[in-house]
Amino acid sequence: MTQNNTADTLAPGSLPLVPGNWTLDPLHSAVNFTIRHLGIAKVRGRFADVQAGLHIGETPDDVRVSAVIALASLDTGNADRDAHTRSADLLDVEKRPTMTFRSTRVFGEDEDWTMEGDLTIGDVTRPVVLAVELGGVVDSPADQSRHAGFEATGEIRRSDYGLDFGGGFLSDVVKIQLDMQFVEPQGQGG
Template identity: 75%
Template sequence: MADNNSSLTDSPTATATSTAALPIAPGDWALDPLHSAVNFTIRHLGIAKVRGRFSEVDAALYVGETPADVRVTATISLASIDTGNADRDAHTRSADLLDVERRPTMVFRSTGVSGSDEDWSLVGELTIGDVTRPVTLDVEFGGVVDVPMDGSRHAGFEATGEIRRSDFGLDFGGGMLGDVVKIQLDMEFVEPREPQGQAG
């Protein structure tokens, strides 16, 4: 899991943030992996779309008192790619394409957040292998609900954006695969509980 203890202001790429009130409580929110997904779409031959997902993701959300204190990190296993075709997935993992032996993960680290109400913008850095590039995600806040079964409180987010494969040295399949990869993340996080043994 990527380190999420560094402050946004420590990064040279940190961006200005909104002063809007945050819609969720401060603390370390844990990912609910059963209700989260990392999906992508890429063009094939310029005429059709191939859709897929990465099934193994570890993410964390730290919420401070202001948007300037928010930190988001995510580590995704590239070997967990699933496009619905086992042969295609095996080839994609190989040295011909993703080369997951050399590039086992892609890691996102936020550097800034801005917005209000339901619409937010998350700026960060995406690292694939030894290449790091800036990425901006449009984030829709889905709200917060209490789960009656265990009393936990969950928050939902949908994040969308796109990257260019060539920016990360993944320019294989020219003419067959598009350069632009569209990303959709549906993420659900669980609110931190009150520390045990402390009175209110």
């Protein structure tokens, strides 16, 4: 297994990834969130149905990330809470079946990057900023395909998207943690 030690090999602002369309590895990726309940405890959850794409260009200016998340795939570990969250009181998955993200700018160096983009829930689109850490690039011992791992963190405000229900019970701030793994286009790199 080879690993690209990005801190030793990158010039500032360069990417250790070959250009092309990288494919999401859904078995090793997760979209997680945390929200405070009553201001004292955290409720953690995830979305299981995620489709994402990573396009690498020659420079960071040419990087594009897109994702579509099925809101009905919400899982907080409590079926009653999940059903209520999916209802018209909160997410209203009948009217808002998906949440989408499209990057608008990526910049940084070494392992630390920032991604700006637009997050859409229902008919509301707002800008978001994610701190992105490049975990590394390695060849999988299973099939020698090249994988890149990323962790992205940020936060949104529910009220920005018209998801105001539960004030006093639920925090307005939702913290987001994405653990994503992408596979290099076939016939590239190595």
